[in-house]
Amino acid sequence: MSTLDNLYQKMPAFIQTLMCSGYGFLLKRRRYNKEYFRIEKEYVDRDFYSSEQLQAFSWDELKKLVIFAQNHVPYYKKHFEKTGISADQINSPEDFARCIPVLTKAEVQANLADFSPDTLDEMETMEVKTSGTTGTGLVFPVTIDADRRQWALWWRYRMRFGIDHSTWYAHFYGKSVVPLSQDKPSFWRINYPGRQILFSAYHMQEDNMEAYVDALNHYKPLWIQGYPSLLVLIAEAVIQHGGLTYQPEVVTIGAESLLPHQKHIIEQAFGVGCRQHYGLTEMAANISECPEGNLHVDEDFAHVEFLDDGNGMYDIVSTGFVNKAFVLLRYKTGDTASLPTGNASCSCGRAGRLVTDIDGRIEDYIVTPDGRKIGRLDHIVKDMVNIKECQIIQNAPDKITFNVVKGGSYKQADEQRLIVETKNRIGDLIDITINYTESLTRSKTGKLRFVVSELKDNQQTL
Numbered sequence: 001m002s003t004l005d006n007l008y009q010k011m012p013a014f015i016q017t018l019m020c021s022g023y024g025f026l027l028k029r030r031r032y033n034k035e036y037f038r039i040e041k042e043y044v045d046r047d048f049y050s051s052e053q054l055q056a057f058s059w060d061e062l063k064k065l066v067i068f069a070q071n072h073v074p075y076y077k078k079h080f081e082k083t084g085i086s087a088d089q090i091n092s093p094e095d096f097a098r099c100i101p102v103l104t105k106a107e108v109q110a111n112l113a114d115f116s117p118d119t120l121d122e123m124e125t126m127e128v129k130t131s132g133t134t135g136t137g138l139v140f141p142v143t144i145d146a147d148r149r150q151w152a153l154w155w156r157y158r159m160r161f162g163i164d165h166s167t168w169y170a171h172f173y174g175k176s177v178v179p180l181s182q183d184k185p186s187f188w189r190i191n192y193p194g195r196q197i198l199f200s201a202y203h204m205q206e207d208n209m210e211a212y213v214d215a216l217n218h219y220k221p222l223w224i225q226g227y228p229s230l231l232v233l234i235a236e237a238v239i240q241h242g243g244l245t246y247q248p249e250v251v252t253i254g255a256e257s258l259l260p261h262q263k264h265i266i267e268q269a270f271g272v273g274c275r276q277h278y279g280l281t282e283m284a285a286n287i288s289e290c291p292e293g294n295l296h297v298d299e300d301f302a303h304v305e306f307l308d309d310g311n312g313m314y315d316i317v318s319t320g321f322v323n324k325a326f327v328l329l330r331y332k333t334g335d336t337a338s339l340p341t342g343n344a345s346c347s348c349g350r351a352g353r354l355v356t357d358i359d360g361r362i363e364d365y366i367v368t369p370d371g372r373k374i375g376r377l378d379h380i381v382k383d384m385v386n387i388k389e390c391q392i393i394q395n396a397p398d399k400i401t402f403n404v405v406k407g408g409s410y411k412q413a414d415e416q417r418l419i420v421e422t423k424n425r426i427g428d429l430i431d432i433t434i435n436y437t438e439s440l441t442r443s444k445t446g447k448l449r450f451v452v453s454e455l456k457d458n459q460q461t462l
Contacts, residue, residue, distance in 0.1 A: 009179045017189045020177065020198060024191035030144070031151060032165070040152040046300045047156055051351040054299040059093070061321040062303045066090055066329070072117035073327045097305065102317055103331045108138065109388070109407075115326050116141060125325045130281035139385055142283065146323035150283055153301050157277050157288040161250045163223050168195045170216060172226025172234060174377075178203060180427050185211040197221055201230050202425055205371040209237035213244070222249040224270060228262045229365065233373060235269035248272055254279065257359055278358045284331045285318035287355050296352035305330070306337060313338055313359065335359060367455060369398050369429045377451055380421045386410040387418075391440050395454040401433045403440055
């Protein structure tokens with residue numbers, strides 16, 4: 001935990017709200033400038049491109065990226081030199097698939113610096129961190145321009161459902177916005193510039209849920225957003241306490257797979273459709289829902305391939321167009337999709353290819369002895385790059401085990417940090433054991449659940 005985080009945790013609630021709003025102001029000023037709104041308009045204008053227009057735009061972006069990679073990105077310079085292939089010889093998506101191998105996260109981790117171009121110092125960048133489905137950390141640069149383009153794409157998706165930059169929303173996600181030691185409301189903080197009510201994910205125990213429902217009724221946010229594993233908890237509480245006193249207009253989810261039973265409960269509680277999109281911190285792909293309830297590939301953001309995995313599903317392999325600071329060609333995301341049969345189209349008029357379903361992150365909750373249900377604990381390892389893979393197992397109410405595959409630079413300090421970061425989120429009521437292993441057990445479909453509960457009353461199934 002950083003010095004600023006430590007300071008934040010010690011402040012009274014109104015100061016924490018000021019700090020959240022201060023951060024929100026700086027973020028808004030950096031991201032949403034005149035250039036951003038120019039980019040946003042371009043994305044909105046492309047939303048109803050024809051199939052031919054999208055294909056032409058996508059291929060042009062991909063071709064430019066391949067040329068840039070050959071000329072400036074060390075990993076691909078070596079590849080083109082070794083194979084004797086030139087970017088000039090890649091003249092179709094089929095050529096691209098034949099000449100560029102699929103890239104795994106393990107390969108990226110092993111050659112991290114080689115995916116940034118020799119022009120990196122000339123770019124305006126920021127550092128981002130991701131954990132991914134396997135709890136594997138990546139830390140890499142993103143250009144400010146790429147950040148704006150990803151957010152412009154996400155706002156295009158939101159605008160389809162009547163959301164704009166002035167819409168207030170309730171946000172249920174994994175940041176530690178409320179100190180774990182706090183045992184009475186309010187379990188939320190406000191980001192006024194960002195129009196966010198930031199609800200704590202770490203205080204959602206039965207005794208506190210009425211306070212969460214009361215907060216929704218007090219602030220009346222028309223848009224509710226969060227992880228499905230958290231939204232289903234608040235949805236169950238809304239139903240239990242007789243519903244809301246107002247009508248939200250839209251619920252959106254992200255970061256986890258939306259399971260059918262979760263969708264049913266969320267829609268029952270809030271009385272509106274639960275919308276979803278799929279995106280990656282690596283900016284390698286994006287798939288978003290339309291008002292007709294169908295998922296479309298955002299073809300103007302990335303070149304997305306679906307490779308048959310032999311089990312009736314398709315591996316998502318993607319090449320994002322926007323982040324020139326960290327170039328990943330044919331990146332295997334670790335997620336899979338199911339596709340409609342034939343050349344399906346959508347009555348909404350958008351030409352992006354249709355996806356039936358996405359199988360990304362599915363995980364259990366950790367249940368603490370005091371009754372809190374905690375999901376999305378991948379934030380613990382988000383920037384711990386010395387951990388190759390990680391999985392949490394809960395086999396007793398007061399005990400969890402981390403199964404950890406060490407990276408080559410893993411040290412005792414990494415273990416200590418893992419324990420500290422975990423206790424910062426779940427408290428001291430659960431014993432933590434760390435078990436080192438050479439590999440982790442995966443499901444029949446090859447997926448790795450980051451959190452697995454062996455408690456009989458707390459199971460989700462793949």
